[in-house]
Amino acid sequence: MSQHHQDQFVPADGNEAADREKKPRHKKFQSQSYGERMAAELDAPTTPGTDRSSARAERPAQVERPAQVERRGGPSQYSDRGSRGPDRRDNDRRDDRRGGNDRPVRGYRAEPARTETSSYPKSSYDKPSYAKSPVDKGAYRNDRPERTDRDSRGFDRPERTSYPRSTDRPERTSYPSSTDRPERTSYPRSNDRPERSSYQGNNERTSYPRSSDRPERTDRDSRGFDRPERTSYPRSSDRPERNSYQGNSSSYQGNRGNDRGYQRNDSDPDRNYERVRPAQVEMPADLGEVAEGNGFAAIGIAPRLVQRMARDGITAPFPIQEATVPDALAGKDVLGRGQTGSGKTLAFGLPVLMRLAGGHTESRRPRAMVLVPTRELAMQVHDALEPLAHVMGVSIKLIAGGLPYPKQIESLRRGVDLLIATPGRLIDLCEQGAADLGAVEVAVLDEADHMCDMGFMPAVTTLLDMTPTSGQRLLFSATLDNDVDKIVKTYLKDPVTHSTESGQASVSTMEHHLLVIEPAHKQSLTAELASRDGRTIVFVRTKLGADRVATQLRDRGVMAAALHGGLTQGARNRTLDQFKDGSVPVLVATDVAARGIHVDDVGLVVQADPAADHKDYLHRAGRTARAGGKGAVVTLVLPHQRRGMMRLAESAGVVTEPVRVRPGDENVAELTGGTQPSGYPVKLPAPKPQRGSGGFNKGGKRFGGGGSRPSGRGYEGRGNSGGSSYRGRTERTGNGRTFEPR
C-alpha cells in the first residue's frame, strides 16, 4: 500500500505492541471528543426543526419512483436508520446535551423510541450475528413479505429527510455558486497545467491549491503511478494472455424489463439528476499525435486520458477493456468478466471518468460510486484511478472503514464526483447524512459476484437503492455466477455481457499443482514452499490460522507476515506495504487478499488450506500470473480433502493430477527452486514485530537466528511441533487437524 495511505490511516506506530496499547485510547478518543467534534462540525449550521418539516414536505418527489419500490429486494440489514438499540443508550447524554437536534451523528443516533424508526430491525452492527439471522438471510429475495415494510418506508428515512435537496444542506451554503468554489478555478483548462511539459511529476501538483486533498497527491507522485495491472507490461506484445482472448460477447439473456412493471424515467433526467454543470476542463487540442494509433483512442477514450496512460506505458487496451468500454461509454449497463489480472479496473474506470469529465452536479453530490469488498482493494482502485481522475478534472475520494471520518466527511461536504467505497463505511456516512447517493449516475460493483453473496448483498442493495433508478450500472468480476443474477435482474436494464474468458482457470501462464500430503507434514511443506525466492502468498482459511502459520514460518526462518481482517488497518497497511516493497517476501493471508489485490511478481500462491469453492480458488490463484506474467499455484491437500478438492478443481477448470509428496521431495524442490526453509539466510530487512510473535527474541535477529532450525531434523513428527510458541495451539481449524500435529 502506498505511503500516502498509511498516513491516512491509524497513525504509524512503532510496532504492533504499541499499536495494541494505543487502541483503547484511540477508541475512547473516537467515541468522545472525536465524536463531539464531528457532531459540532455537522451540527454547526443546521436548524433542526425546520429542516425536518420542510424536508418531509418535499419528500414525495422522490417517493413516487415506483421502480425503486419494485426493485428493491426487501428490508436490508442496514435499514434501521436511526435505531441503534439498547446498548447505545449511553449516548443519550450527548443527545440531550446537543439540545434536541435529532440530526444523526455516528454513534449518537436518535433513540429507538422514535415512531418512524420503531418498526425497523435493529442495527446489524449491534448484533454480530446479523448475517445469520433469518431476516437477513432472505434480505435480497424479491418475494419477501417484509418488503412492504420497506416499501412503505420508501425514501423517508429519518436521516435523509433533513436535506432532501442540495439547497437545504447547510454544508453547501458556503459555495452558493460555482465561482465561489476554489477547487476548480485553479485548473480551468489543461493548457495552464505545467505537468504536460514537465512530465516528471512532483512540481506539477503544486499549482493545485485545493485544500485538504492536496497532501495526498505529493506522496503519490513521489511513488509514481503504481497502477498495478500494467506497470510491468507496458507493451501489448509482452502480454501473452491476449492470445487467450476469445472476445465472445453476447447480450444478457435474463428476463427483465417490463415484466416487473417498472419503467425508468429516463425521459426526465432532471428528476433523478441534478443539472450537470458544463465542462470546465476543455479537451486539450495538442494530443492528436499521442492518440494516433492508440488502442484506447480507438475505443473512444478521451485524448487526455490516453496521454496520461501512455505516460505510464499503458498504450494498448486489454481485451476486457476493448470489449466493455464502448458499451459502457454508450451508457449501457455492462456485465464484464475478465480473468484475474486482466485489467478490469480500467475497464470500468475509464468509462466512469469519461462520463464524469469536467462536470458536476450543482450540489457536487457524487455522480458515480465504485463498490468493492475490501479496504485494500478500495485503496488500490482509488490509487489506480486517481491520477486519471485528476487529469479529467474529476474529484475522487476513498470511502472505506478503518480510516478517519473527518477527512471523508469534509471531502463529501465539499463535494466529490467519484467515490471508491467499501459498503459499510459508505452506508454509515449515508446514515449520518454526510453522503448522499441521490445523484449517482454510475454505480460499479467490482468483484461483483462477491458483492452479491449473502454477506454483502444487503449492504449492496441498500446502497443501490439510494441511487437513482435510471443510473448506469457496471458489474465486473473474474467470476460472474448465479448470485449476480439477483442484482442483475433487479438493478440492471438490458445489460450487455462481455466475457473474455470462460470464468475458469484459463490463465495460460498459470501452473496448478495439487499436492496430497500428510497432515503432519503441512507445516514443513508450507515452510519449504514459502522459503523460495520471490514473493509468495500463503492462503489459509481463518484469521487465527493466518497468525499461526505466519508465526510458524517465522519460527522456521521464513520471513512471513499475516494479513487478515482482524488486524488494525494500520497493521494491514503496513504488512501489505512490506510485502509490496519486498521487505517481507511471504504473505500469509485469509481470503481478504484473495480478490483484486495486485502485487507485482507474486510467483507462487500456496493454498495451505484449500479454497472453499472454485471461485475462491480462482481468485486466490489470480494473485499470481497477473497481466501475462507467470505463476504457480500449489494447493496442499490432506488425504481426506482429496475427493472434495478434485471436484473443486474440476469446477475451476483446473486440469492437474494430484501428486503425493513429502517434505524434501523433488516435486517440491522444483516448485521452490530447491531452497530450504531452515537456516536459510534472511536476505531482507526484518519487518516490525507482528502480533502474536511472542516467541521471538526481542533483539534484532528475529529471523535466521534463534528461531530457525537446522533442516532435516524431523521436528514435525512428534509432540507439539518443536516448541515454538505459536499461539492457538489448541485452536482447531475445520476438521481439527489442519495444522495440529497431534
Place this chain on the structure above:
DNA sequence: AAAAAAC
C-alpha cells in the same frame, strides 16, 4: 463455513 464489511 469463514471472511469481509462501521465503531
